Amino acid sequence: MRTKLTLGGLALSLAVLSACRQDMHDQPKYVPLRPSDFFADGRSARPIAEGTVARGHLNDDKLFYTGKGADGRPSQEFPMPVTKALLLRGEQRYNIYCTPCHDRTGNGNGMIVRRGYRRPPTYHSDRLRQQPNGYLYDVITNGFGAMPDYAAQVQPADRWAIVAYIRALQLSQQASINDVPPEARNQLGGAK
């Protein structure tokens, strides 16, 4: 009888113990987005004191961070060389952040627009084709009219990649067979 009791007790304490492990599971430390009772706004992540410059983040490259040239106007130049890798990155980022409204071709007929969001203009108008690259960069950074800004979601380097890809989209709608290198033409399935 005694052994049985011991065994029963052991089994019971095991079962009870398995519920007492929470102290190491939820340690009194902050991990990202964990709330805090200490600060009035309830957040453990603290805002950076104004004027702070993190090491390596002076962000004094005006063209790269604002899209504006030395004269303060939207620049036509890219702050980096436009390579295939940049375009592919731009395509990927564009498809994530811009297609819900602008759709994959840039005609402005995305899913959210079909659900009632204000319709953006197509990228394939002369006005937008002639806007300098820095202008498109500025629209992503600061928004435009009814369009929200994407500064928090898209990092500067990716914004430039998206600009490059929008340029490629614009060209693609005006391309003729002469723009295709001769050796790639046979991949087009007989298009003239």
Added chain:
Amino acid sequence: MSQIFRRSTNTFTRATIFGAVFMLGLTVWAIDRLSRSDYVTRATQAREQPVPFSHAHHVGGLGVDCQYCHTSVEISSYANIPPTKTCMNCHSQIWSTSPTLEPVRASYRTNQSIRWTKVNDLPDFVYFNHSIHVNKGVGCESCHGRVDRMPLTYQVNSLQMEWCLNCHRNPEKYVRPREFITTMGYQPAGDQEEIGRKLVAEYKIQNARALTSCSTCHR
């Protein structure tokens, strides 16, 4: 004097001894089952949220990519829950008077965070990192399941150590090309084992010995 116990008591005693062993076995088995059950790991149980946010609507219905909201998943250990501003990108115009969305608008007005309930929650003594998995071709689906079909978010897998190790021993069964990381309902173009082995080599995924060493996850 007659005997206190009848002869049949012998059988009873034997049955009790056997029964004790059997009961012990059953208890061990039951505890083992219970500790892995969805009841304890809280898998497949949807959590109550301050706003009934539906991935089925936003991902399945509207086709919004995971990274539109979970922006840091590729670059950080943490996948990030979107700030209210991200919701307001669309909901400033869409369903902008819906009572369901009042907590979102209130949060935007008052600059108070929405307090989402955490769904997948590892113990604090485990080190987990999203970016390494996502960059080495482990898709969201492999760990979080068909999020695009969840009206309310729930955890799909147990998140127990055994589950992590199961993949760390055989990553080739799960890895996919990087461009399909956020794809839901991914089908490998051919034999998964074969593609998997090729990707494991291409992405230079470490061997099982390194990936199952205790200090990988308990650091």
